[in-house]
Structures are given as structure tokens and as C-alpha cells.
Amino acid sequence: MQASRRSATAPAVSLVDALTAAGLERRLASLLDDIPHTAVAVDPRRPFRVPGAPRREILFVRSGILCKYKTDGGGRRQIVALRFAGEAILPSQGPADFGIQGIVRSEVLIGSAKDFDRIVDAHPELGRFVWKQILRNEAISYEWLVNCGRRDSTARVAHLLCETVARTGNGAERDRMINPFTQQQIADITGQTSVNVNRVLADLQRQGLIERRGREILFRDWPELRRLASFQPNYLR
Amino acid sequence: MQASRRSATAPAVSLVDALTAAGLERRLASLLDDIPHTAVAVDPRRPFRVPGAPRREILFVRSGILCKYKTDGGGRRQIVALRFAGEAILPSQGPADFGIQGIVRSEVLIGSAKDFDRIVDAHPELGRFVWKQILRNEAISYEWLVNCGRRDSTARVAHLLCETVARTGNGAERDRMINPFTQQQIADITGQTSVNVNRVLADLQRQGLIERRGREILFRDWPELRRLASFQPNYLR
DNA sequence: CGGTTGTTTGAACTGATTCAATCTGTGTGG
DNA sequence: CCACACAGATTGAATCAGTTCAAACAACCG
Structure with a gap:
């Protein structure tokens, strides 16, 4: 897809x-x-x-x-x-x-x-x-x-997703986002291979944290996703 | 030791x-x-x-x-x-x-x-x-x-060593350095475990690139170490 | 000397890579 | 509109790099 x-x-x-x-x-x-x-x-x-x-x-x-x-x-x-x-x-x-x-x-x-x-x-x-x-x-x-350096591949991808929402976000913590990245780009950001990124995304979906519809990502469980990513947005000020 | x-x-x-x-x-x-x-x-x-x-x-x-x-x-x-x-x-x-x-x-x-x-x-x-x-x-x-993100554990440690020499260096590219780091610190910098850092250092020594004498590191093959680390010092200006 | 901190080693395990093939959506030119 | 090419996504199997756990060892300090 x-x-x-x-x-x-x-x-x-x-x-x-x-x-x-x-x-x-x-x-x-x-x-x-x-x-x-x-x-x-x-x-x-x-x-x-x-x-x-x-x-x-x-x-x-x-x-x-x-x-x-x-x-x-x-x-x-x-x-x-x-x-x-x-x-x-x-x-x-x-x-x-x-x-x-x-x-x-x-x-x-x-x-x-x-x-x-x-x-x-x-x-x-x-x-x-x-x-x-x-x-x-x-x-x-x-x-x-x-x-x-310190997070496993799932957390890395999840963290990138959280950060992307926060940085593009129009204020409200939205429950969906047009994913701007190819899996190869996510790999290049998180230091992995695109093959593994693909598996991680499939995993996140299987766990019910996200849902993918074409280039759209629906966030199904924000608290759990943030926990998984250990995402603390204060570094974004 | x-x-x-x-x-x-x-x-x-x-x-x-x-x-x-x-x-x-x-x-x-x-x-x-x-x-x-x-x-x-x-x-x-x-x-x-x-x-x-x-x-x-x-x-x-x-x-x-x-x-x-x-x-x-x-x-x-x-x-x-x-x-x-x-x-x-x-x-x-x-x-x-x-x-x-x-x-x-x-x-x-x-x-x-x-x-x-x-x-x-x-x-x-x-x-x-x-x-x-x-x-x-x-x-x-x-x-x-x-x-x-992109280098294997050996290259990461080697790169840190190269950078450390360059940043502490008094100009001349010296062939020895008092290693200021514990293996745990090297691990915390390079995103690994101290156990693996230990193995990497032992490897580098086995390959004849460095020699360790107490807290001193002797560099035995600069060109090869830099190649291994893909260390290009220009980023240090 | 005994306590503490750091280093070294082994064995079992696992997460991620690599390689390779297949599939799917999108846009292009006929 | 269809056929085709292309980029990206998906999947499987084999492999390997690095972790984890645990134990032993060495150096330094008071």
C-alpha cells in the first residue's frame, strides 16, 4: 500500500x-x-x-x-x-x-x-x-x-511520530496526521533499515496504537503511544 | 585492569x-x-x-x-x-x-x-x-x-577516540592519549553497553590499532583507525 | 586489609539487518 | 482508457551484532 x-x-x-x-x-x-x-x-x-x-x-x-x-x-x-x-x-x-x-x-x-x-x-x-x-x-x-542511542526500534519510530505531530500540530493534539515520511526516511531519521520500520509500523498497528489509511495515520491510543515512546514534549518548549 | x-x-x-x-x-x-x-x-x-x-x-x-x-x-x-x-x-x-x-x-x-x-x-x-x-x-x-545511527559499535568507539584526540589535541596529532573515559561512559556516549565497549576495545587492540597501558591508549595505526571510524575531522572546523 | 569501582570473560538470547522476492498504488505515454 | 514503468511497501528466511545476566578479576583508596 x-x-x-x-x-x-x-x-x-x-x-x-x-x-x-x-x-x-x-x-x-x-x-x-x-x-x-x-x-x-x-x-x-x-x-x-x-x-x-x-x-x-x-x-x-x-x-x-x-x-x-x-x-x-x-x-x-x-x-x-x-x-x-x-x-x-x-x-x-x-x-x-x-x-x-x-x-x-x-x-x-x-x-x-x-x-x-x-x-x-x-x-x-x-x-x-x-x-x-x-x-x-x-x-x-x-x-x-x-x-x-537508547531506545529500541519501536520506541524510536513512535517517538518520531509523536514529535512530528507536536511540531506540525496546530495546537490541539490531533488524533490523525498525514504521514509526510516514506518508510525509508523514517529509517534515515531513526537509524534503522526501511524493512524494519515497516515491521515496526505494522506492529504498532497490530497493537492498536495507530491505524494506517493510505498516507494517513490515525492515532488510536495516545497515552500508550507516548508511554511506549517515552515522549516528554517539554524539550520542544 | x-x-x-x-x-x-x-x-x-x-x-x-x-x-x-x-x-x-x-x-x-x-x-x-x-x-x-x-x-x-x-x-x-x-x-x-x-x-x-x-x-x-x-x-x-x-x-x-x-x-x-x-x-x-x-x-x-x-x-x-x-x-x-x-x-x-x-x-x-x-x-x-x-x-x-x-x-x-x-x-x-x-x-x-x-x-x-x-x-x-x-x-x-x-x-x-x-x-x-x-x-x-x-x-x-x-x-x-x-x-x-549509522555506524557499527567498533566504528562508534573508534570515532569517539579520534574525536577526543582531536579535541584535546595540542595541535600535533599525537600517538598517545590518557583515556579520560570509563568504559561505561564510552557506552553512554556511543549508545551501547559497557560490556560491548570492553569487547570492542579488546578487538581494536587485537587488530593492532591501539594498545592499552593502564589508562593510557597508544595509537598504533592512525590511518586504519580513522578509516575504520570514517573520521573526517572537518566538522570540528 | 576490606570496600568500592571499574574491567574482563562466557553463555544464552534477541532485536535488527540483510538479501531477495512479491505486491500495490501512482503517474505516464500510447 | 489501458499497459507499463517506477517508487515505495510488505513479507520470509537466514544471519549476526549487540544485549543481558552472571561471575570473576584487578586496581585503587582509606
Whole structure:
């Protein structure tokens, strides 16, 4: 059973709205909005930014999901971070050692790092805001490390599902979600093989925790799923 | 065969020297040095900072090694970051979800986040410097994720050894190192059991890549060890 | 010397991988 | 509209890496 993710039309997010929702003053948000930028469409699972290339740019995900990934010596891929709509990928100085791809088809705004730095330098409040986002991403990284290092494969997948709902969630803890990931992507995030991810998902369904209908996942037992995943959402602030 | 790490006397690092060595202007470094602070000794593997407590403080590791750790629902521990002498742990806003401990006995300078923020706000160059450290730590996090997610247990341990040499290294790629870790700590970093770490270390020795003499590790075949670990030090900048 | 912490080893077990084949949904071009 | 190609999902069997449990051993400390 396979369902297209091509047509997963996530609502586009306005830059100013996303930033104010995240707690930034509207005045400062519109400063960032004024940075000259271009909008591009990013296809899923296609090269977008390759590891090792210099990237003096700031990316803002207007819709869809991006991922940062690295490749081990043996060519095995690990996704190391996700950016959902309304989140950004900050500039790195020098070449970044990770690549960037779409998880689903996404719209991305690209601005120059120079413009961004200039504005941030001029407004300490803005610096503190960016700082806060960085801390959040750091906390997520740490949680992922716990996930890969210390949880079994079932808990890892369950945890990713919980986190995805929480990060895409429109506030209410919803009982369903359009699953944006292929099983291979889930494997690349949780450090497994797609074969095993498939078995884990089947298991979760057999246990009555989730139900899959095409590319939709219905959550049938939130408390148990969260317990299984030992998901404590406080790291998402 | 067990050797004390208690007496592993790492040289203490001056704050100004560490910061200038990392590329900060001496003038700015001494501004940070002027922040009122206290010096404390941190014992290895003892509670120092517990997860969940608010921490409006900045820590500077003068000597030794600190770690950040988290605990999974099942009580399994994962070390998510290391801070070697000369590195810092920045303040988090609100309670931090990770705890802090010593890997070895360490000296730590503690300053208040408020003083730190004030100075950083006033000096954009300083902000950019801190930014750079954050990017480096992010890159290390990502590499650890690849380590835990995609490498086998031998490569994980070998990678940690390589990284440790590179991060403690006084420039020259040395052929020996006082191993600062217990096998349990290596397990907590690489997401394994101490039993398996023991076997991996024995393996590495059997293969002639390392030799262990008490708490000292002699590196007998750097190129092969790095290949095995797929260690590419560029992520350390 | 005795207590504590860390290391080493063995045997049994299990979770996850690997390899390979098959199945299913989606989009494309005729 | 149908046939086909393709990407992703599903399943089984064999294998293996790493865990678990348990016991013994070594080094250090007071």
C-alpha cells in the first residue's frame, strides 16, 4: 500500500506570522521580512544543497518539510534534523558539512546571510530570539541522540511520530496526521533499515496504537503511544 | 585492569587564552574574563547539575571534561555532548532538559547569564564569536547522530577516540592519549553497553590499532583507525 | 586489609539487518 | 482508457551484532 506524498498540500506560512507566532515582535519580524529573497520549490528526495558546499544564505521553510542529512563513510545516510513550515535553517560560516533536501515538496525562501547578519547585529532582541530557536534545535538534537542511542526500534519510530505531530500540530493534539515520511526516511531519521520500520509500523498497528489509511495515520491510543515512546514534549518548549 | 582517572591532571586553561586561541580578540576576551564568577571543582560521575532545573548561568571548563546527559524513560542514560577544557556551556532560558556531570575531576568557572547576556548584547563581534561556537557544537551533535545511527559499535568507539584526540589535541596529532573515559561512559556516549565497549576495545587492540597501558591508549595505526571510524575531522572546523 | 569501582570473560538470547522476492498504488505515454 | 514503468511497501528466511545476566578479576583508596 503506497500513497503519494506529492499532493500533500501543506498550508503555506507567512514569514511574519510564523515569527510573531514564535514570540517575535511584529516590528522585528517585518524587518526580517524586508530582506530581499527569492522563493523556490524544493522537490522531495532530490539534491537541493549538497554537503561540503559553502552556504552564506538563510532559508525559511514556507511550506513542507526540509531535512539536514549527513552520509557516513560507507554511504549510509542519516537525517540529523528536520525543519517544518515556519522554521529556518540559519547560515553557516564556511562550508556546511550537511546536505539539505526536501522531505516532501516544499516552498523555501532564500535570503543572503549578509543581510540577515546585518539586521541581527543591529537588534539585540532579534539576536535573543534567534538564540532561542537555536536552543530549541539543540534540545531536539539531544532528544534525537537519546532516541538513536537508547531506545529500541519501536520506541524510536513512535517517538518520531509523536514529535512530528507536536511540531506540525496546530495546537490541539490531533488524533490523525498525514504521514509526510516514506518508510525509508523514517529509517534515515531513526537509524534503522526501511524493512524494519515497516515491521515496526505494522506492529504498532497490530497493537492498536495507530491505524494506517493510505498516507494517513490515525492515532488510536495516545497515552500508550507516548508511554511506549517515552515522549516528554517539554524539550520542544 | 582498572586505572584511576582521579589523578588525571589536565592542565588548567586560562579563560582569556582559551578564547583568544579560539579566535576572539583579546580585548573582548578580557571583557568576558571580567564577569564576576566563582570557581568550583566538579567530581566525576556525581550529580552536578540535574535535568529539569533552571540554569541562568554560564559555565566555562577550566580543566577536565564535562558532559551533558539525558535519561530515557527506562532510566537508560545517554551522554549528548562533551565540553573539554577551554569550552563553555551556555545558559539556557528556562529549565534545561539535560543534566551536567564531570567525566573526570574538573574545574569550572560559573558566571551569571545576566552578565553574560549584557556583554554579548553590547558587542556584536562577541555575538558572532559565540555564534561560531554554537555552530561547531551543532556540527558535533550531528556527527554524533551519524555515529549512533549509522555506524557499527567498533566504528562508534573508534570515532569517539579520534574525536577526543582531536579535541584535546595540542595541535600535533599525537600517538598517545590518557583515556579520560570509563568504559561505561564510552557506552553512554556511543549508545551501547559497557560490556560491548570492553569487547570492542579488546578487538581494536587485537587488530593492532591501539594498545592499552593502564589508562593510557597508544595509537598504533592512525590511518586504519580513522578509516575504520570514517573520521573526517572537518566538522570540528 | 576490606570496600568500592571499574574491567574482563562466557553463555544464552534477541532485536535488527540483510538479501531477495512479491505486491500495490501512482503517474505516464500510447 | 489501458499497459507499463517506477517508487515505495510488505513479507520470509537466514544471519549476526549487540544485549543481558552472571561471575570473576584487578586496581585503587582509606
